[in-house]
Amino acid sequence: MNTAHDHRRLGRELGLFDTDPLIGAGLPYWLPDGAVVRHALEEYVREAERAAGYRHVYSPVLGKRELYELSGHWSHYxxxxxxxxxxxxxxxxxxxxxxxxHALIYRSRSRSYRELPLRIAELGGMYRSExxxxxxxxxxxxxxxLNDAHVFCTLEQAAGEARAALDLIRRAYADLGIRAARYRLSLPGGNGGSGADRGGKYVADPELWRRATALLREVLDGSGLPYEAAEGEAAFYGPKIxxxxxxxxxxxxxxSTVQIDFHQPERFGLHYVGADGAKHxxxxxxxxxxGSVERAVAHLVEEHGxxxxxxxxxxxxVVLPVAGAQADRAEEVVRQARARGLRAELAGPEQxxxxxxxxxxxxxxxxxVLGRREAGGGLVAVRLRDGRRPGAVPVAELLRRIGERxxxxxxxxxDTGPVPGGRGA
Incomplete structure (x- = not known):
């Protein structure tokens, strides 16, 4: 990637986001074009999660201190x-x-093994004192x-759910046109990754760490992805990919992350009724x-410039009339594009x-591009951002193709196929 693609510079030049000292450091605001990118990314994630069996919820950004004492955040984070x-x-x-x-949402009513895995997702706000x-x-x-989700499942389902989450991440990266630099198995520090650190950063339960780490190693080994183990990078309650x-x-x-957690289900007293009628x-x-929408957009800006x-x-x-005589026709093309749900703009000769x-x-x-000949024939001359010029295409065909892509x-x-009724595809 080109260093000129630093998102802090390019994001402001493109009108995606900005900051103001009266709002404060680390609190950027989104400008209209940045809000479009953010919205499109969020809708993509929601659709991908729905297709994968997730149900979406909303929850408050505030909680009583006792909630975080119970979860372990107050003592460890x-x-x-x-x-x-x-x-x-x-x-x-x-x-x-x-x-x-999400743990409270799970325990809001009794659960049966027939409901599991229960996949709860949310695009929600969170705050960290960086x-x-x-x-x-x-x-x-x-x-x-944060694009976050929690899957509540049986022990036998856990590896499969973690593997499915990793597959979802890999498909999203392909659609976004980004790539992973590496995969890391993040473990606690101290005593060989057992979680028994002296500083109190991690939950002190060696058996918890052993079980969770074994499951994540199984997922990574089964995926065939190369990975590196790194101590001192785990969440306080469990290891993560x-x-x-x-x-x-x-x-x-x-x-992006995938984590397995035995700690919070214990802390919140979560259970389900198994096929044997007992609580598990x-x-x-x-x-x-x-991950966070902010970091994801920053990386997309840098990856794609x-x-x-x-x-x-x-x-x-963008529709570009060659001269003022084609302006009315160009405006009509823009209207048709917007009616199809496309984000279209007019760039007229006055610009x-x-x-x-x-x-x-x-x-x-x-x-x-819309000149006299194209306007008279119901066509537009298409130029692609990558330099290709498919040629003169009927307006309806262009809008259909863009909509499909x-x-x-x-x-x-x-695509490389011919354009019905067009020339030079």
């Missing part, structure tokens, strides 16, 4: 949490993660929109397909010469 706020006799806290709320020196652009922020990415400067960060403890599989896959692009089609307008729209996946997601712009 409070240094990364914002201080509690007093409300009368109670203290409430901005949540550092979504898992305690030191100011660690903040940067969208990669390290204090207000985080981290999918690592790198930025243009070679700095590494975690984007479920396993909790934490997983995030794209702002030239997003068509389904993610803030503007998918400069045709060459200048084409250069200004260089990151837009599809350009439709957008609906299919992925990174391709144009």
């Amino acid at each position: 409070s240094d990364d949490m914002f201080p509690p706020m007093r409300l009368g006799a109670e203290e409430v806290v901005l949540r550092p993660g979504l898992c305690p709320h 030191p100011s020196g660690a903040l940067g652009g969208l990669t390290r922020v204090r207000a985080i929109q 981290d999918v690592q990415i790198t930025d243009p400067a070679g700095r590494e960060a975690t984007l 403890r479920p396993v909790m599989v934490h997983r995030s397909v794209v 702002g030239a997003f896959p068509a389904w993610l692009a803030p503007v998918q089609l 400069g010469s045709l060459a200048a307008r084409i250069r200004a729209a260089r990151l837009v996946p599809y350009q439709a 957008v609906a299919a997601r992925g990174t391709g712009l144009w």
